[in-house]
Amino acid sequence: MSFDRDRLHLAIQKSGRLADQSRQLLKDAGLKLQQGGRNELAARAENFPLDLMLVRDDDIPTFVADGVCELGIVGQNVLDEYALGRPELRIEQVAKLGFGRCSLKIAAPDSLGRFELAMLQGQRIATSYPRLLGRFLADNRIAAEVVTMRGAVELAPRLGIAGFVCDLVSTGATLDANGLMPVADVFDSEAVLIRTPRPLDAAHAEKAAALLTRIDGVIATAESKYIVLNAPESALPAIVQILPGAEAPTVIPLIGREGQVAVQAVCQESVFWETLERLKAAGASAILVMPIEKMML
Ligand code: PRP
Ligand code: ZN
Numbered sequence: 113m114s115f116d117r118d119r120l121h122l123a124i125q126k127s128g129r130l131a132d133q134s135r136q137l138l139k140d141a142g143l144k145l146q147q148g149g150r151n152e153l154a155a156r157a158e159n160f161p162l163d164l165m166l167v168r169d170d171d172i173p174t175f176v177a178d179g180v181c182e183l184g185i186v187g188q189n190v191l192d193e194y195a196l197g198r199p200e201l202r203i204e205q206v207a208k209l210g211f212g213r214c215s216l217k218i219a220a221p222d223s224l225g226r227f228e229l230a231m232l233q234g235q236r237i238a239t240s241y242p243r244l245l246g247r248f249l250a251d252n253r254i255a256a257e258v259v260t261m262r263g264a265v266e267l268a269p270r271l272g273i274a275g276f277v278c279d280l281v282s283t284g285a286t287l288d289a290n291g292l293m294p295v296a297d298v299f300d301s302e303a304v305l306i307r308t309p310r311p312l313d314a315a316h317a318e319k320a321a322a323l324l325t326r327i328d329g330v331i332a333t334a335e336s337k338y339i340v341l342n343a344p345e346s347a348l349p350a351i352v353q354i355l356p357g358a359e360a361p362t363v364i365p366l367i368g369r370e371g372q373v374a375v376q377a378v379c380q381e382s383v384f385w386e387t388l389e390r391l392k393a394a395g396a397s398a399i400l401v402m403p404i405e406k407m408m409l
Contacts, residue, residue: 165180220269237249239260
């Protein structure tokens with residue numbers, strides 16, 4: 113596949129924690145993505161003027177900063193680590209995507225026992241995120257030596273390279289497997305959509321806007337539910353208060369049931385069992401909660 117300047121380019125992680133969910137987000141946005149072989153570094157959307165660049169996550173901010181890709185999906189951790197080193201660049205964070213949640217944590221060998229931040233004074237800490245860690249240490253007035261490693265950070269204590277590590281933790285399995293325990297939170301992260309600081313020409317800007325509208329719709333739909341319920345008219349003020357994130361619900365009279373109405377609303381926040389219990393207590397009955405397939409705001 114050749115590089116076609118007229119198309120939009122979106123950088124995503126080729127393989128790793130964010131790869132599958134980045135593709136899924138685009139599929140949910142209606143894009144048909146070409147499969148491509150294992151060694152393929154690009155994938156074309158068949159029904160949208162977009163090509164995916166499949167790269168290492170650490171390279172995504174560079175591609176987007178340089179304008180090789182107009183857009184990218186990357187962890188906030190990778191973005192901010194890059195941005196701290198290039199403060200003159202303003203890569204715009206367009207949207208939080210709600211997946212790939214993890215946090216950058218300092219961890220110590222299980223044998224350490226009790227921990228307090230002051231114990232980091234004068235210690236060596238191994239990490240792939242020297243700038244985020246450096247900022248945390250400076251904020252907390254800790255003078256420690258940061259040892260930068262590209263990977264396998266968790267091995268550092270056993271190898272005697274550093275007493276502590278600072279690495280991403282999502283399930284915690286990697287720390288566990290290496291006899292380490294988290295002791296301090298440095299940075300909370302999730303996947304974000306980013307846009308190049310380079311100005312886009314009108315054609316690219318229009319394509320980017322169309323894609324962003326679809327992605328916004330997917331994000332909004334993920335949590336949104338359609339709620340239908342019956343209620344006495346007198347209970348409406350209380351019920352509308354309880355409906356999470358609902359604007360201007362529809363109220364319809366119920367034929368043959370004096371004083372009773374049906375209420376329909378899009379709730380743009382999570383609807384929990386507790387929400388339903390509160391609705392029932394406020395007088396609602398026959399409550400239905402339905403998924404929303406697609407939404408364009
Ligand atoms: C991070 C980190 C650990 C792993 C932790 O790597 O370096 O290896 O995830 O996950 P866990 O808590 O679920 O075990 P990442 O996926 O960011 O890959 P990369 O460092 O190679 O980019
Ligand atoms: Zn990486």
